[in-house]
Amino acid sequence: MRNSIYPNPFTPKSGMEPRVFIGREKEIGIFERKLDEALKLKRYDHFLILGEWGIGKTSLLREFKKIAQANKVLTSYLPIREFQESDKFISATQHLISQIPRNLPVKYEILKNFMEYLRGIGISLPIIGGGVQLPEKIEVEGDPQVLLLDILERLWHAVKKETDVVVILLDDAQNYHPISGYLTIIKNVLSDDVIVKNTGFLFVLASTPEAWGQFLKKHHPIGRYFIPTLRLNRLCHSETLDVLDKILDATGVTFNDSIKSKIWQYTEGHPFELQILCSFLYDNQLGGKVTDDTWEVSLDMAITQIGNILFDHLYDDASPSEKEILKVISEEYKPVESKTITEKIKKFKNEAVNKYLHRLVSKKLLILEQRGVFALPDRMFREYVLRKF
Ligand SMILES: Nc1ncnc2c1ncn2[C@@H]1O[C@H](COP(=O)(O)OP(=O)(O)OP(=O)(O)O)[C@@H](O)[C@H]1O
Ligand SMILES: [Mg+2]
Numbered sequence: 001m002r003n004s005i006y007p008n009p010f011t012p013k014s015g016m017e018p019r020v021f022i023g024r025e026k027e028i029g030i031f032e033r034k035l036d037e038a039l040k041l042k043r044y045d046h047f048l049i050l051g052e053w054g055i056g057k058t059s060l061l062r063e064f065k066k067i068a069q070a071n072k073v074l075t076s077y078l079p080i081r082e083f084q085e086s087d088k089f090i091s092a093t094q095h096l097i098s099q100i101p102r103n104l105p106v107k108y109e110i111l112k113n114f115m116e117y118l119r120g121i122g123i124s125l126p127i128i129g130g131g132v133q134l135p136e137k138i139e140v141e142g143d144p145q146v147l148l149l150d151i152l153e154r155l156w157h158a159v160k161k162e163t164d165v166v167v168i169l170l171d172d173a174q175n176y177h178p179i180s181g182y183l184t185i186i187k188n189v190l191s192d193d194v195i196v197k198n199t200g201f202l203f204v205l206a207s208t209p210e211a212w213g214q215f216l217k218k219h220h221p222i223g224r225y226f227i228p229t230l231r232l233n234r235l236c237h238s239e240t241l242d243v244l245d246k247i248l249d250a251t252g253v254t255f256n257d258s259i260k261s262k263i264w265q266y267t268e269g270h271p272f273e274l275q276i277l278c279s280f281l282y283d284n285q286l287g288g289k290v291t292d293d294t295w296e297v298s299l300d301m302a303i304t305q306i307g308n309i310l311f312d313h314l315y316d317d318a319s320p321s322e323k324e325i326l327k328v329i330s331e332e333y334k335p336v337e338s339k340t341i342t343e344k345i346k347k348f349k350n351e352a353v354n355k356y357l358h359r360l361v362s363k364k365l366l367i368l369e370q371r372g373v374f375a376l377p378d379r380m381f382r383e384y385v386l387r388k389f
Contacts, residue, residue, distance in 0.1 A: 005288060006251035010279035012305070014272065015058045015079075020246040023239040024060055027230050031064050031204070035073065038165045038202045046190055046203040046225070048173075050212055051232030053310060054272025057206040060232065061169040064204060068167045069105070074159060075167040076103040085178040089144035092182045097151040098123050106162055114158040118151070144182075149189045156199035165200045174211030183215055187225045210364075235269035243274060253282055255290045262295060266379050273380050277302040303384050311384045317363045321348070322356050323388070326365060326376075330385040335375040 009019045027049065037043045051057045061077055068075040078099040083092065097118065101111055122140045140147070159166060176182050189195060190203060205226060207215075216223045223229075235243065244260055255263070259281065267273040280301040284294040303311075318326060328344045329336050338353045348356075357374050360366040365381075366374045376382045 004252045005285065006253070008279055008282050009247050009251055010275045010282055012272075012276040012279040014054060014309075016275075017062060018059055018243075018247070018271075018275070020243065021059060021063055022243045022246065023235050024056070024063070024232075027060060027232070028063065028067065030228065030230060032067065034202060035068060035071065035165065035167070038200065039071075039073070042200065044165075044190075044196070044200065044202050046205070048212070048226040048229045049204065049206040049232060050209040050229055051206070052208060054270065055232045055234065056271045057232060058171055059271070061171050061204065061206055064167065064169060068165075072163065073165050073167055074104050074106065074163040075169065076100045077169040077171065078103055079171040080173055080175040082175050083177075083179050087179055089179060089182050089185060090140060090142065090147070092176070092179060093144040093148045093151075093185070094123060094140050096148060097155075100152075100168060101155055104159065104166070106159060110162060111158055114154055117154060145185045145188055148185065149192055149194060152189065152201060153194055153199055156201065160200070163200075165202055168201055168203045170203065170205045173205045173207040177211050177214065180215045180218055183222050184219050187222055191225065235271060235274070237264055237269070240264050240267070240269045240274065243271075244278065247278070248282075251282075252288050253285045253290065254288065255281065256292075258292055259290050259295060266299065266383070268379055270378070270380070273302070273306060273378075276305055280305075299383065300387070303380060303387060306380060307384055311381055314363070314365060314381075315384070315388070318360065318365055319356075321352075322360050322363075322365070325353070325356050325360065326385050327389055329366070329374065329376055330382045333376070333379075333382055335369045335373045337372050337374075 011018050030047070034045050034047060037045060049057055049060060058079075065075040065077050076099075078096075081095055101114065101118075104111070121142075156166065173183070186203075190201070195201065209231070240263070241260060244255060244263065248255065255278075263274065263277060263281075267277060277298065280298040281290045281294060284290065284298050286294070307315075315323070315326075324345055325341055325348075328341055332340065338350060338357055341353045341357070342348055342350050345353075357366065361368050361374070364377065367377050369375045376385075
C-alpha cells in the first residue's frame with residue numbers, strides 16, 4: 001500500500017519558519033517603507049516589534065530579512081543571547097560585533113580585513129558560512145560604546161560597495177533585561193553623528209512587551225527613539241483559516257469544518273498554539289481525514305506539550321489557594337468578579353480573594369479586564385488548568 005500523505009507541514013517549535021507565512025501586512029508595509037526611506041533618503045528610522053511569547057516575532061523578522069535581501073540589501077538576523085546581572089556592557093558589545101558580521105551573506109574576501117582587525121582586538125569569528133560558532137571566551141577591553149561605534153563604522157566601510165543599506169534584526173531584546181542600560185548604549189551609538197552621517201544601518205528590534213515596559217521605566221529616552229512601536233497580535237479569524245488551508249494544500253490531508261472551527265475557538269489565532277495543535281491533529285489523521293474523532297486526543301497532546309514549554313512554569317508560580325481560584329475561573333470561563341470566587345469557595349474571605357486575584361495578575365496568570373473583573377489570559381491555558389484537577 002502506498003503512502004500519499006505529505007510529511008507533517010506544521011512547525012510546532014519556536015523560531016521555526018512556517019511553511020506558509022500569513023498576515024502581518026501592516027508590519028511588512030511599515031518595514032518596506034522604512035527600508036525605502038533608508039535607500040532613497042538615507043533616513044534610518046530604527047523601530048521596534050513587541051509581542052508576547054510565540055506570537056510570531058522571529059518569523060516576522062525572518063520575513064523582513066527575505067524582503068530586504070530580495071532587494072539586494074544585506075541583512076543580519078541575530079537573537080540576543082541571555083545575560084546575567086554580573087555581565088558587563090562590554091560583553092554585550094562583544095556579542096553584537098561578533099554576531100552581526102557572521103550573519104551577513106557576503107564572501108569571505110569582503111570581510112577579510114575587517115575580521116583580521118577584530119581578531120587583532122581579541123574577537124575571533126568563524127569563517128562566514130563555515131557554520132562553526134566559536135564561544136565568546138576572551139573578554140575584550142575598551143569602552144563598550146566607543147567600541148561598538150568604531151566596529152559598526154568599520155563594518156560599514158567593508159560592505160558598502162555590496163549594499164546601499166545594512167539591515168540588522170535584533171531578536172529577543174528582552175534578554176538585555178539584566179543589563180538594560182545597554183539599550184541606552186545602542187541608542188547612543190545609533191544616534192551618533194558618525195553613524196548617522198557615514199553609515200547606512202537600519203535596526204529593527206523585537207522584544208516581549210513586559211520587558212520593554214521595564215526598560216522604559218528605567219531609561220525613558222529609549223522609548224522615544226525606537227518608534228514606531230509595532231504590537232504583534234494574534235491572527236484574525238480569516239487569517240487563521242488561511243493558515244490551515246494554505247499549509248494543508250496538496251498534503252493529502254483535510255481537516256473538516258468542525259475541526260477548523262474548533263481550532264479557531266481554542267487557539268484564538270495564537271500562531272504557536274495553532275501550529276502545535278494542528279501538528280498533532282495532522283499526525284492523528286485517518287485515511288487523510290481529520291475529524292471530530294481525533295479532536296480530544298490531539299487537544300490533550302497539544303496541551304501537554306504547551307504545558308512542558310510554558311504553562312507548567314507559569315502555573316507552578318501559583319500557591320495552592322491561587323490554584324483553587326484559577327480552577328473556579330477556568331470552570332466559569334468568563335471574566336469573573338471576586339464575589340463569584342467567594343460564593344464558590346466558602347472558606348475564602350473577600351479580602352483574601354482580592355489579594356490572591358491581584359497576585360495572579362502580577363504573575364501573568366490572570367488579566368485584569370476592568371476594575372474588579374478578572375479573566376484567564378488564554379483559552380488553551382484554561383484547558384490546561386481544567387486538566388490539573
Ligand atoms: N505569520 C505567520 N503565519 C504562519 N505561521 C506563523 C506566523 N508567525 C509565526 N508562525 C508560527 O508560529 C510559531 C511561533 O512563531 P515565532 O517563533 O516566530 O514566535 P516568537 O514570537 O518569536 O516566539 P518566542 O516567544 O518563542 O520567541 C512558529 O511555529 C511559526 O512557524
Ligand atoms: Mg522568537
